[in-house]
Amino acid sequence: MLKTILTFILFAFTTQSFASSFIQLEDQLRRQFNTSVFWLGKNVIRDDVNPGAIIAAPSVANPNYYYHWVRDAALTFETLLDLNVARLANLSYKKNINAFFLDHIYFNHTIQRASFRFGGLGEPKFNVDGSSYTEPWGRPQNDGPALRASSLIKLYYLIQRENWPNKQILLKRLYEPKLPTTSIIKLDLEFVAHHWREPNFDLWEEVFGSHFYTLMSQRKAMLDGAKLAELVGDPGAAQFYAKQFEQMSMELERFWDPKRGFIVSTMLLPGHGHYKSHLDVSIILAVLHSGIVNSNFSFTDPRVLASFDKLNTVFKEIYSVNKTGPGVAIGRYPEDRYDGYRTDSYGNPWVLATAGFAEFLYQTAFEIMAKPNFRITMQNKFFFEKFFKNKLPSKAELAKKLISQGDQYLQRVLRHANPDGSLSEQINRNSGFMQGAPNLTWSHASFIDAFMARQKVISLIVR
Numbered sequence: 001m002l003k004t005i006l007t008f009i010l011f012a013f014t015t016q017s018f019a020s021s022f023i024q025l026e027d028q029l030r031r032q033f034n035t036s037v038f039w040l041g042k043n044v045i046r047d048d049v050n051p052g053a054i055i056a057a058p059s060v061a062n063p064n065y066y067y068h069w070v071r072d073a074a075l076t077f078e079t080l081l082d083l084n085v086a087r088l089a090n091l092s093y094k095k096n097i098n099a100f101f102l103d104h105i106y107f108n109h110t111i112q113r114a115s116f117r118f119g120g121l122g123e124p125k126f127n128v129d130g131s132s133y134t135e136p137w138g139r140p141q142n143d144g145p146a147l148r149a150s151s152l153i154k155l156y157y158l159i160q161r162e163n164w165p166n167k168q169i170l171l172k173r174l175y176e177p178k179l180p181t182t183s184i185i186k187l188d189l190e191f192v193a194h195h196w197r198e199p200n201f202d203l204w205e206e207v208f209g210s211h212f213y214t215l216m217s218q219r220k221a222m223l224d225g226a227k228l229a230e231l232v233g234d235p236g237a238a239q240f241y242a243k244q245f246e247q248m249s250m251e252l253e254r255f256w257d258p259k260r261g262f263i264v265s266t267m268l269l270p271g272h273g274h275y276k277s278h279l280d281v282s283i284i285l286a287v288l289h290s291g292i293v294n295s296n297f298s299f300t301d302p303r304v305l306a307s308f309d310k311l312n313t314v315f316k317e318i319y320s321v322n323k324t325g326p327g328v329a330i331g332r333y334p335e336d337r338y339d340g341y342r343t344d345s346y347g348n349p350w351v352l353a354t355a356g357f358a359e360f361l362y363q364t365a366f367e368i369m370a371k372p373n374f375r376i377t378m379q380n381k382f383f384f385e386k387f388f389k390n391k392l393p394s395k396a397e398l399a400k401k402l403i404s405q406g407d408q409y410l411q412r413v414l415r416h417a418n419p420d421g422s423l424s425e426q427i428n429r430n431s432g433f434m435q436g437a438p439n440l441t442w443s444h445a446s447f448i449d450a451f452m453a454r455q456k457v458i459s460l461i462v463r
Contacts, residue, residue, distance in 0.1 A: 025407060028414055033451040035421030036444035037083065043441045044080065045096050049128035052100065052107025056125075057425070057437035062341055065437045067125045067133060068111070070144030071203060072442050074151040075289060077104060079445040081154050086452055098164075101155060105173060108148065108184050121145045121191040122200055138201035142192070143214040146221035147289065149188035153224045156185065177234030189225040189237070192218050193244045202266060203282055204332060210267040212255045216286035216297065219248040223292060249296060262307040263297070265333070279314060280333040281353045283307045284360055288449075291363075299364040300374065305383040308360060319349055319429040325415050327408035329427050330354045340426045340436020348426040348435060351416075351443035354409050359450035361406035365399035366457040396461055403457060410450060423447065 043055050054073040057065035084097060110130040115123045118132040122140025125133050156174050159167060176183040181190070196218045202211045222245040229238035257264050257278070265280035284307065291298050298304070316328045329349030332338075336347025368374050374395060376384050387393070387401040416427045418434050423443040425436030 025411070029407075029410055029451055029454070032410075032414055032417065032421055033448060036423065036447045039422055039439050040076070040079070040441060040444045040448065043439065043444075044076070045100060050107055050110070050130045052103030052105070053126075053128050053130065054104075054441060055128060056442070057440045059437045059439075063437050065440070066128060068107075068128060068130075069125045070111070071124065071141065071147055074144065074147035076441050076445045077151045078154060079448055081151070081158065082452060083448065085158075086455075101158075102170070105152070105155070105170065105184065108152070109173065109182075112184060112187055121188065122195075124201070124205065138205040138208075140200045141203070141205065141214075142195060142198065142200040143203055143211075143217045145188040146192045146214070146217040149185050149192065149221045150217070150224045150290075152185050152188075153228050156228065175228060175232060177229065177232050177237065185225070185228070186237075189221060189229075189241060192221050192225075193241055196244065196248060203285070207266055207268075211282070212252070212263055212265050213282040213286040213289075215248055215252055215255075216290040219245055219252065220290040220292060222248060252297060256303050262310045263303055277334055279307075279310055281311055281330055281350075281356070282332070284311065285353070285356055288356055288359055288363065293367060293370075299360065299367045300371070300380065302377075302379040302383070305364075305380060308357070309383060312357070315349065321349065321416070321427065321429060321432045325412065327354070327410075327412035328357070329412050329416070329429075330357050330409070331429075340424070346429065348429045350426055351413055351423045351440070352425075352446040354413050354427070355443070355446040355450045358406040358409035358413075359446070359453045361402045361409070362450065362453035362457050365402040365406075366453065366460060368395050368402070369399050369457065369460050399457060399461055403454065406450070406454065410447070410454075413447060 043058065046053075046055070049055060049068075053068045054076050055066055056069050056072050060066045080097065080100075107130060111123075111126045112121065114126065114130060114132045115121050118134060119139050122142045122144065123132065124137065124139055124141040124144055127133055152174055156171060159170055159174075164170060172183065174183060175185040177186075179190070181187060196215065199209050200211070200214060201208055203213050222241045226238045226241035226245060229235070229241060254267065255263050255265075260278070262279060263283045264278040265282050266278065283304075287297060287299060287304050311330065312328055314334050315330050316322050318334060319329055319331065321329050330353040331347055331349045332353060333347075337343055337345060338347055339345035340348065376392065384393075384398060387398065387405070393401070413423070416432050416434065417423055422434070422439050424434035424438050425440040425443060426434070428435045
């Protein structure tokens with residue numbers, strides 16, 4: 001890795017001062033990455049939960065996040081899978097990780113059955129023993145089954161490649177090509193395929209309607225599911241999932257609002273109130289978690305870039321912490337009233353949103369480098385011209401500028417992290433101190449994801 005870093009410096013920059021600052025930043029990011037891996041492990045490998053559960057945070061009061069959220073867990077599980085494959089971290093819990101993967105399969109089987117006894121597969125969260133959470137809540141949340149299906153499909157391929165004990169039994173538990181089915185992935189895919197048109201609650205668990213984030217996750221699940229179904233000899237399902245994928249791709253077009261100049265987060269139903277400005281960081285998170293290369297709403301789609309710009313401009317202005325220091329601290333949406341404890345206060349920047357903006361720029365740089373036919377056009381020029389005045393950059397030059405810009409968002413996270421490297425849910429908009437649920441699993445996962453995306457694009461540039 002050191003060779004890669006030094007090569008990148010020599011390849012990309014010529015001044016000694018910048019090389020020195022780059023190495024210093026690399027060291028800081030690496031330390032936080034390893035720290036986040038440590039804290040993530042503490043939220044995953046635990047003795048006080050049903051094996052395979054992933055807590056949202058260790059906080060049991062003010063706020064109580066000591067639950068297994070289907071969405072958060074699926075995203076965290078993908079991070080763990082990527083860590084396992086990338087081998088970038090010295091995982092102190094490495095010897096336990098494969099056992100955890102197995103436990104996660106069986107835990108999801110448990111909560112799927114609990115879902116059918118209570119609210120259905122759109123049930124958003126469960127107690128850490130796998131039982132249903134039966135108190136009032138924003139339900140259903142239909143992004144959960146889609147994200148879980150995609151994350152477990154990645155696990156399916158991992159098990160298939162490696163020599164796991166009881167390999168065939170595990171694969172059958174994950175996907176069995178028959179109906180009716182009790183296999184986890186097949187159940188989720190069938191639910192998504194037949195219910196994606198139904199309104200539900202958004203990922204912030206506040207608004208009932210049709211959501212860009214949810215539909216993006218459902219579309220990716222259908223693409224992933226179609227490929228898996230074809231592989232395992234389930235051609236009817238493969239065709240059906242592929243058909244839903246195409247219909248979802250067309251439906252997503254409705255979320256682009258040319259008058260506003262950005263992708264709206266939610267299509268509201270009559271009689272269900274209003275959704276503020278419709279400008280929401282979930283738009284960018286949707287592309288991060290479920291974007292598909294060479295499809296609409298990928299990283300370099302001008303509509304996605306325009307939405308990124310709008311969000312960055314808005315949050316730069318409304319949070320006092322953004323008046324000094326590197327980068328911009330990013331929140332959920334401008335009118336947010338949840339401060340991590342109360343819903344009638346003032347919203348703050350979120351760690352996962354700020355790290356997500358960094359990852360977005362790294363992933364955009366990677367897509368630019370990986371696309372043989374990428375070029376700056378009249379449609380995307382507004383986004384890229386700020387990096388180069390009166391000059392048409394090469395792809396590598398543009399990618400390096402995007403990496404540098406992404407680094408500023410991670411520097412913003414470093415600026416506000418606790419001294420021990422722990423990351424809470426939010427950053428106080430005025431003081432800059434961590435706020436809300438401590439050691440939020442998703443906060444650490446988002447930093448890890450951003451760092452791995454950074455390493456991936458740097459490696460591609462110096463190859």
